Amino acid sequence: MKTLRTQVAIIGAGPSGMLLGQLLAKQGIANVVLERVSATHVLKRIRAGILETGMATLMREAGVSERMDAEGLVHDGFAIAHNGHATRIDLKELTHGRTVLCYGQVEISRDLFEARAAAALPTYFEATDVALHEVTGNSPHVTFLHNGEAHTLHCDYIAGCDGFHGVSRQTIPLRLRTEHERVYPFGWLGILSDTPPVSHELIYCRSQRGFALASMRSHSRSRYYIDVALTDKVEQWSDDAFWTELKKRLPAEAAASLITGASIEKSIAPLRSFICEPMQYGRLFLVGDAAHIVPPTGAKGLNLAASDVSTLYRILTRVYHDKDYACTALYSAIALRRVWHGERFSWWMTKLLHNLDENSMHDHSGDSGRRFTESELTYLLGSVAGRTLIAEQYVGLPYEEIG
Ligand code: APR
Ligand code: PHB
Secondary structure (H helix, E strand, C coil), X not given: CEEEECCEEEECCCHHHHHHHHHHHHCCCCEEEECCCCHHHHCCCCCCCEECHHHHHHHHHCCCCHHHHHHCEEXXXXXXXXXXXXXXXXXXXXXXXXXXXXXXXXXXXXHXXXXXXXXXXXXXXXXXXXXXXXXXXXXXXXXXEECCEEEEXXXXXXXXXXXXXXCXXXXXXXXXXXXXXXXXXXXXXXXXXXXXXXXXXXXXXXXXXXXXXXXXXXXXXXXEEEEEECCCCHHXXXXXXHHHHHXXXXXXXHHHHCCCCCEEEEEEEEEEEEEEECCEECCEEECHHHCEECCCCCCCHHHHHHHHHHHHHHHHHHHHHHCCHHHHHHHHHHHHHHHHHHHHHHXXXXXXXXXXXXXXXXXXXXXXXXXXXXXXXXXXXXCHHHHHHHHHHHHCCCCCCCC
């Protein structure tokens, strides 16, 4: 049995855990990261890559932004297409100069892994049987197995950054947590291909045939999605079938100029809204996907994780620099206020851009639910106020100060 000691134990080496670890280390706060799988495995996960300013700023504060700033694509706007007609949401103009940065999550993870390795910060990959103990007492600790050897990691605080399926959230007794969950009756079938993107900005499409999204990773790598039935299997979708369906959903002009090619990755992801309240229990803080999941419409997953990281990092900095132990009690309420806004925006964008059963739930006859949504979208896209509403939330609401 090996006994270890640190200030902050971080469970999970996803973007939340790795970014938090880097930021804390910059402030001289010792931390150890425990990750269930290997680094190679973490780097295989493909997820959205639209960064709000808050996330990009944290990467800079953590000192890991060199490649992001050199290779990330600044997006001043994006388009929403409705029945073949595209309307541009001019983020920069509608939000007094704010933009988003297009930089893949795999790249973010790679940058964070390299920085952590270069600084020789302690990280245990393939750590199994991770269990949290005495999180409401004064001597919390985490036990785990590494290379077959039992370890106990003593710490002051635990950051549960272990995603939706992790152990941290389960440590909070059921009677003390409320889980709000909504599942959607479709999934997103995504393709990654080494083809130039159809447009230099993202295009979100609502069409009679369903949703589509044209996104990218770089000038030469594209990411496209269509929504499919949850019962569909990825094997049922040949590349040809995907491209044919995508073209039918994109505006005609984009469909005509779309360059197709072999997929280098293809998968179906279910859509879910999930929020766990509270986000803390004693000396345990939940961060990112461990506490909340959004449907990908609006690309808020990583950005909500970033605001949690920012809040926790500022609180812990205060604890260690100013001995302000009481401020830890503020974490959950501050994090959740922003999480709920992001969750609502993601649900609302999903509802606007997909044919969602809940819109038609009360129809006795006809299709008023769908028609209301189409009318709402037409109205929003045709109005400066409507486009501003979308733009302000897409670039991200401001982070709250620690009171
Ligand atoms: N012990 C240790 N590590 C674990 C355990 C466990 N019991 N369970 C899960 N993990 C690890 C996972 O293997 C994963 O690497 O925790 C990590 C959680 O990472 P993510 O799921 O990526 O969650 P998070 O870092 O909060 O990501 C936030 O990035 O990955 C996206 O969709 C995500 O957009 C969201 C954002
Ligand atoms: C992506 O590029 O994978 C992506 C972009 C925007 C989204 C969702 C996914 O809203």
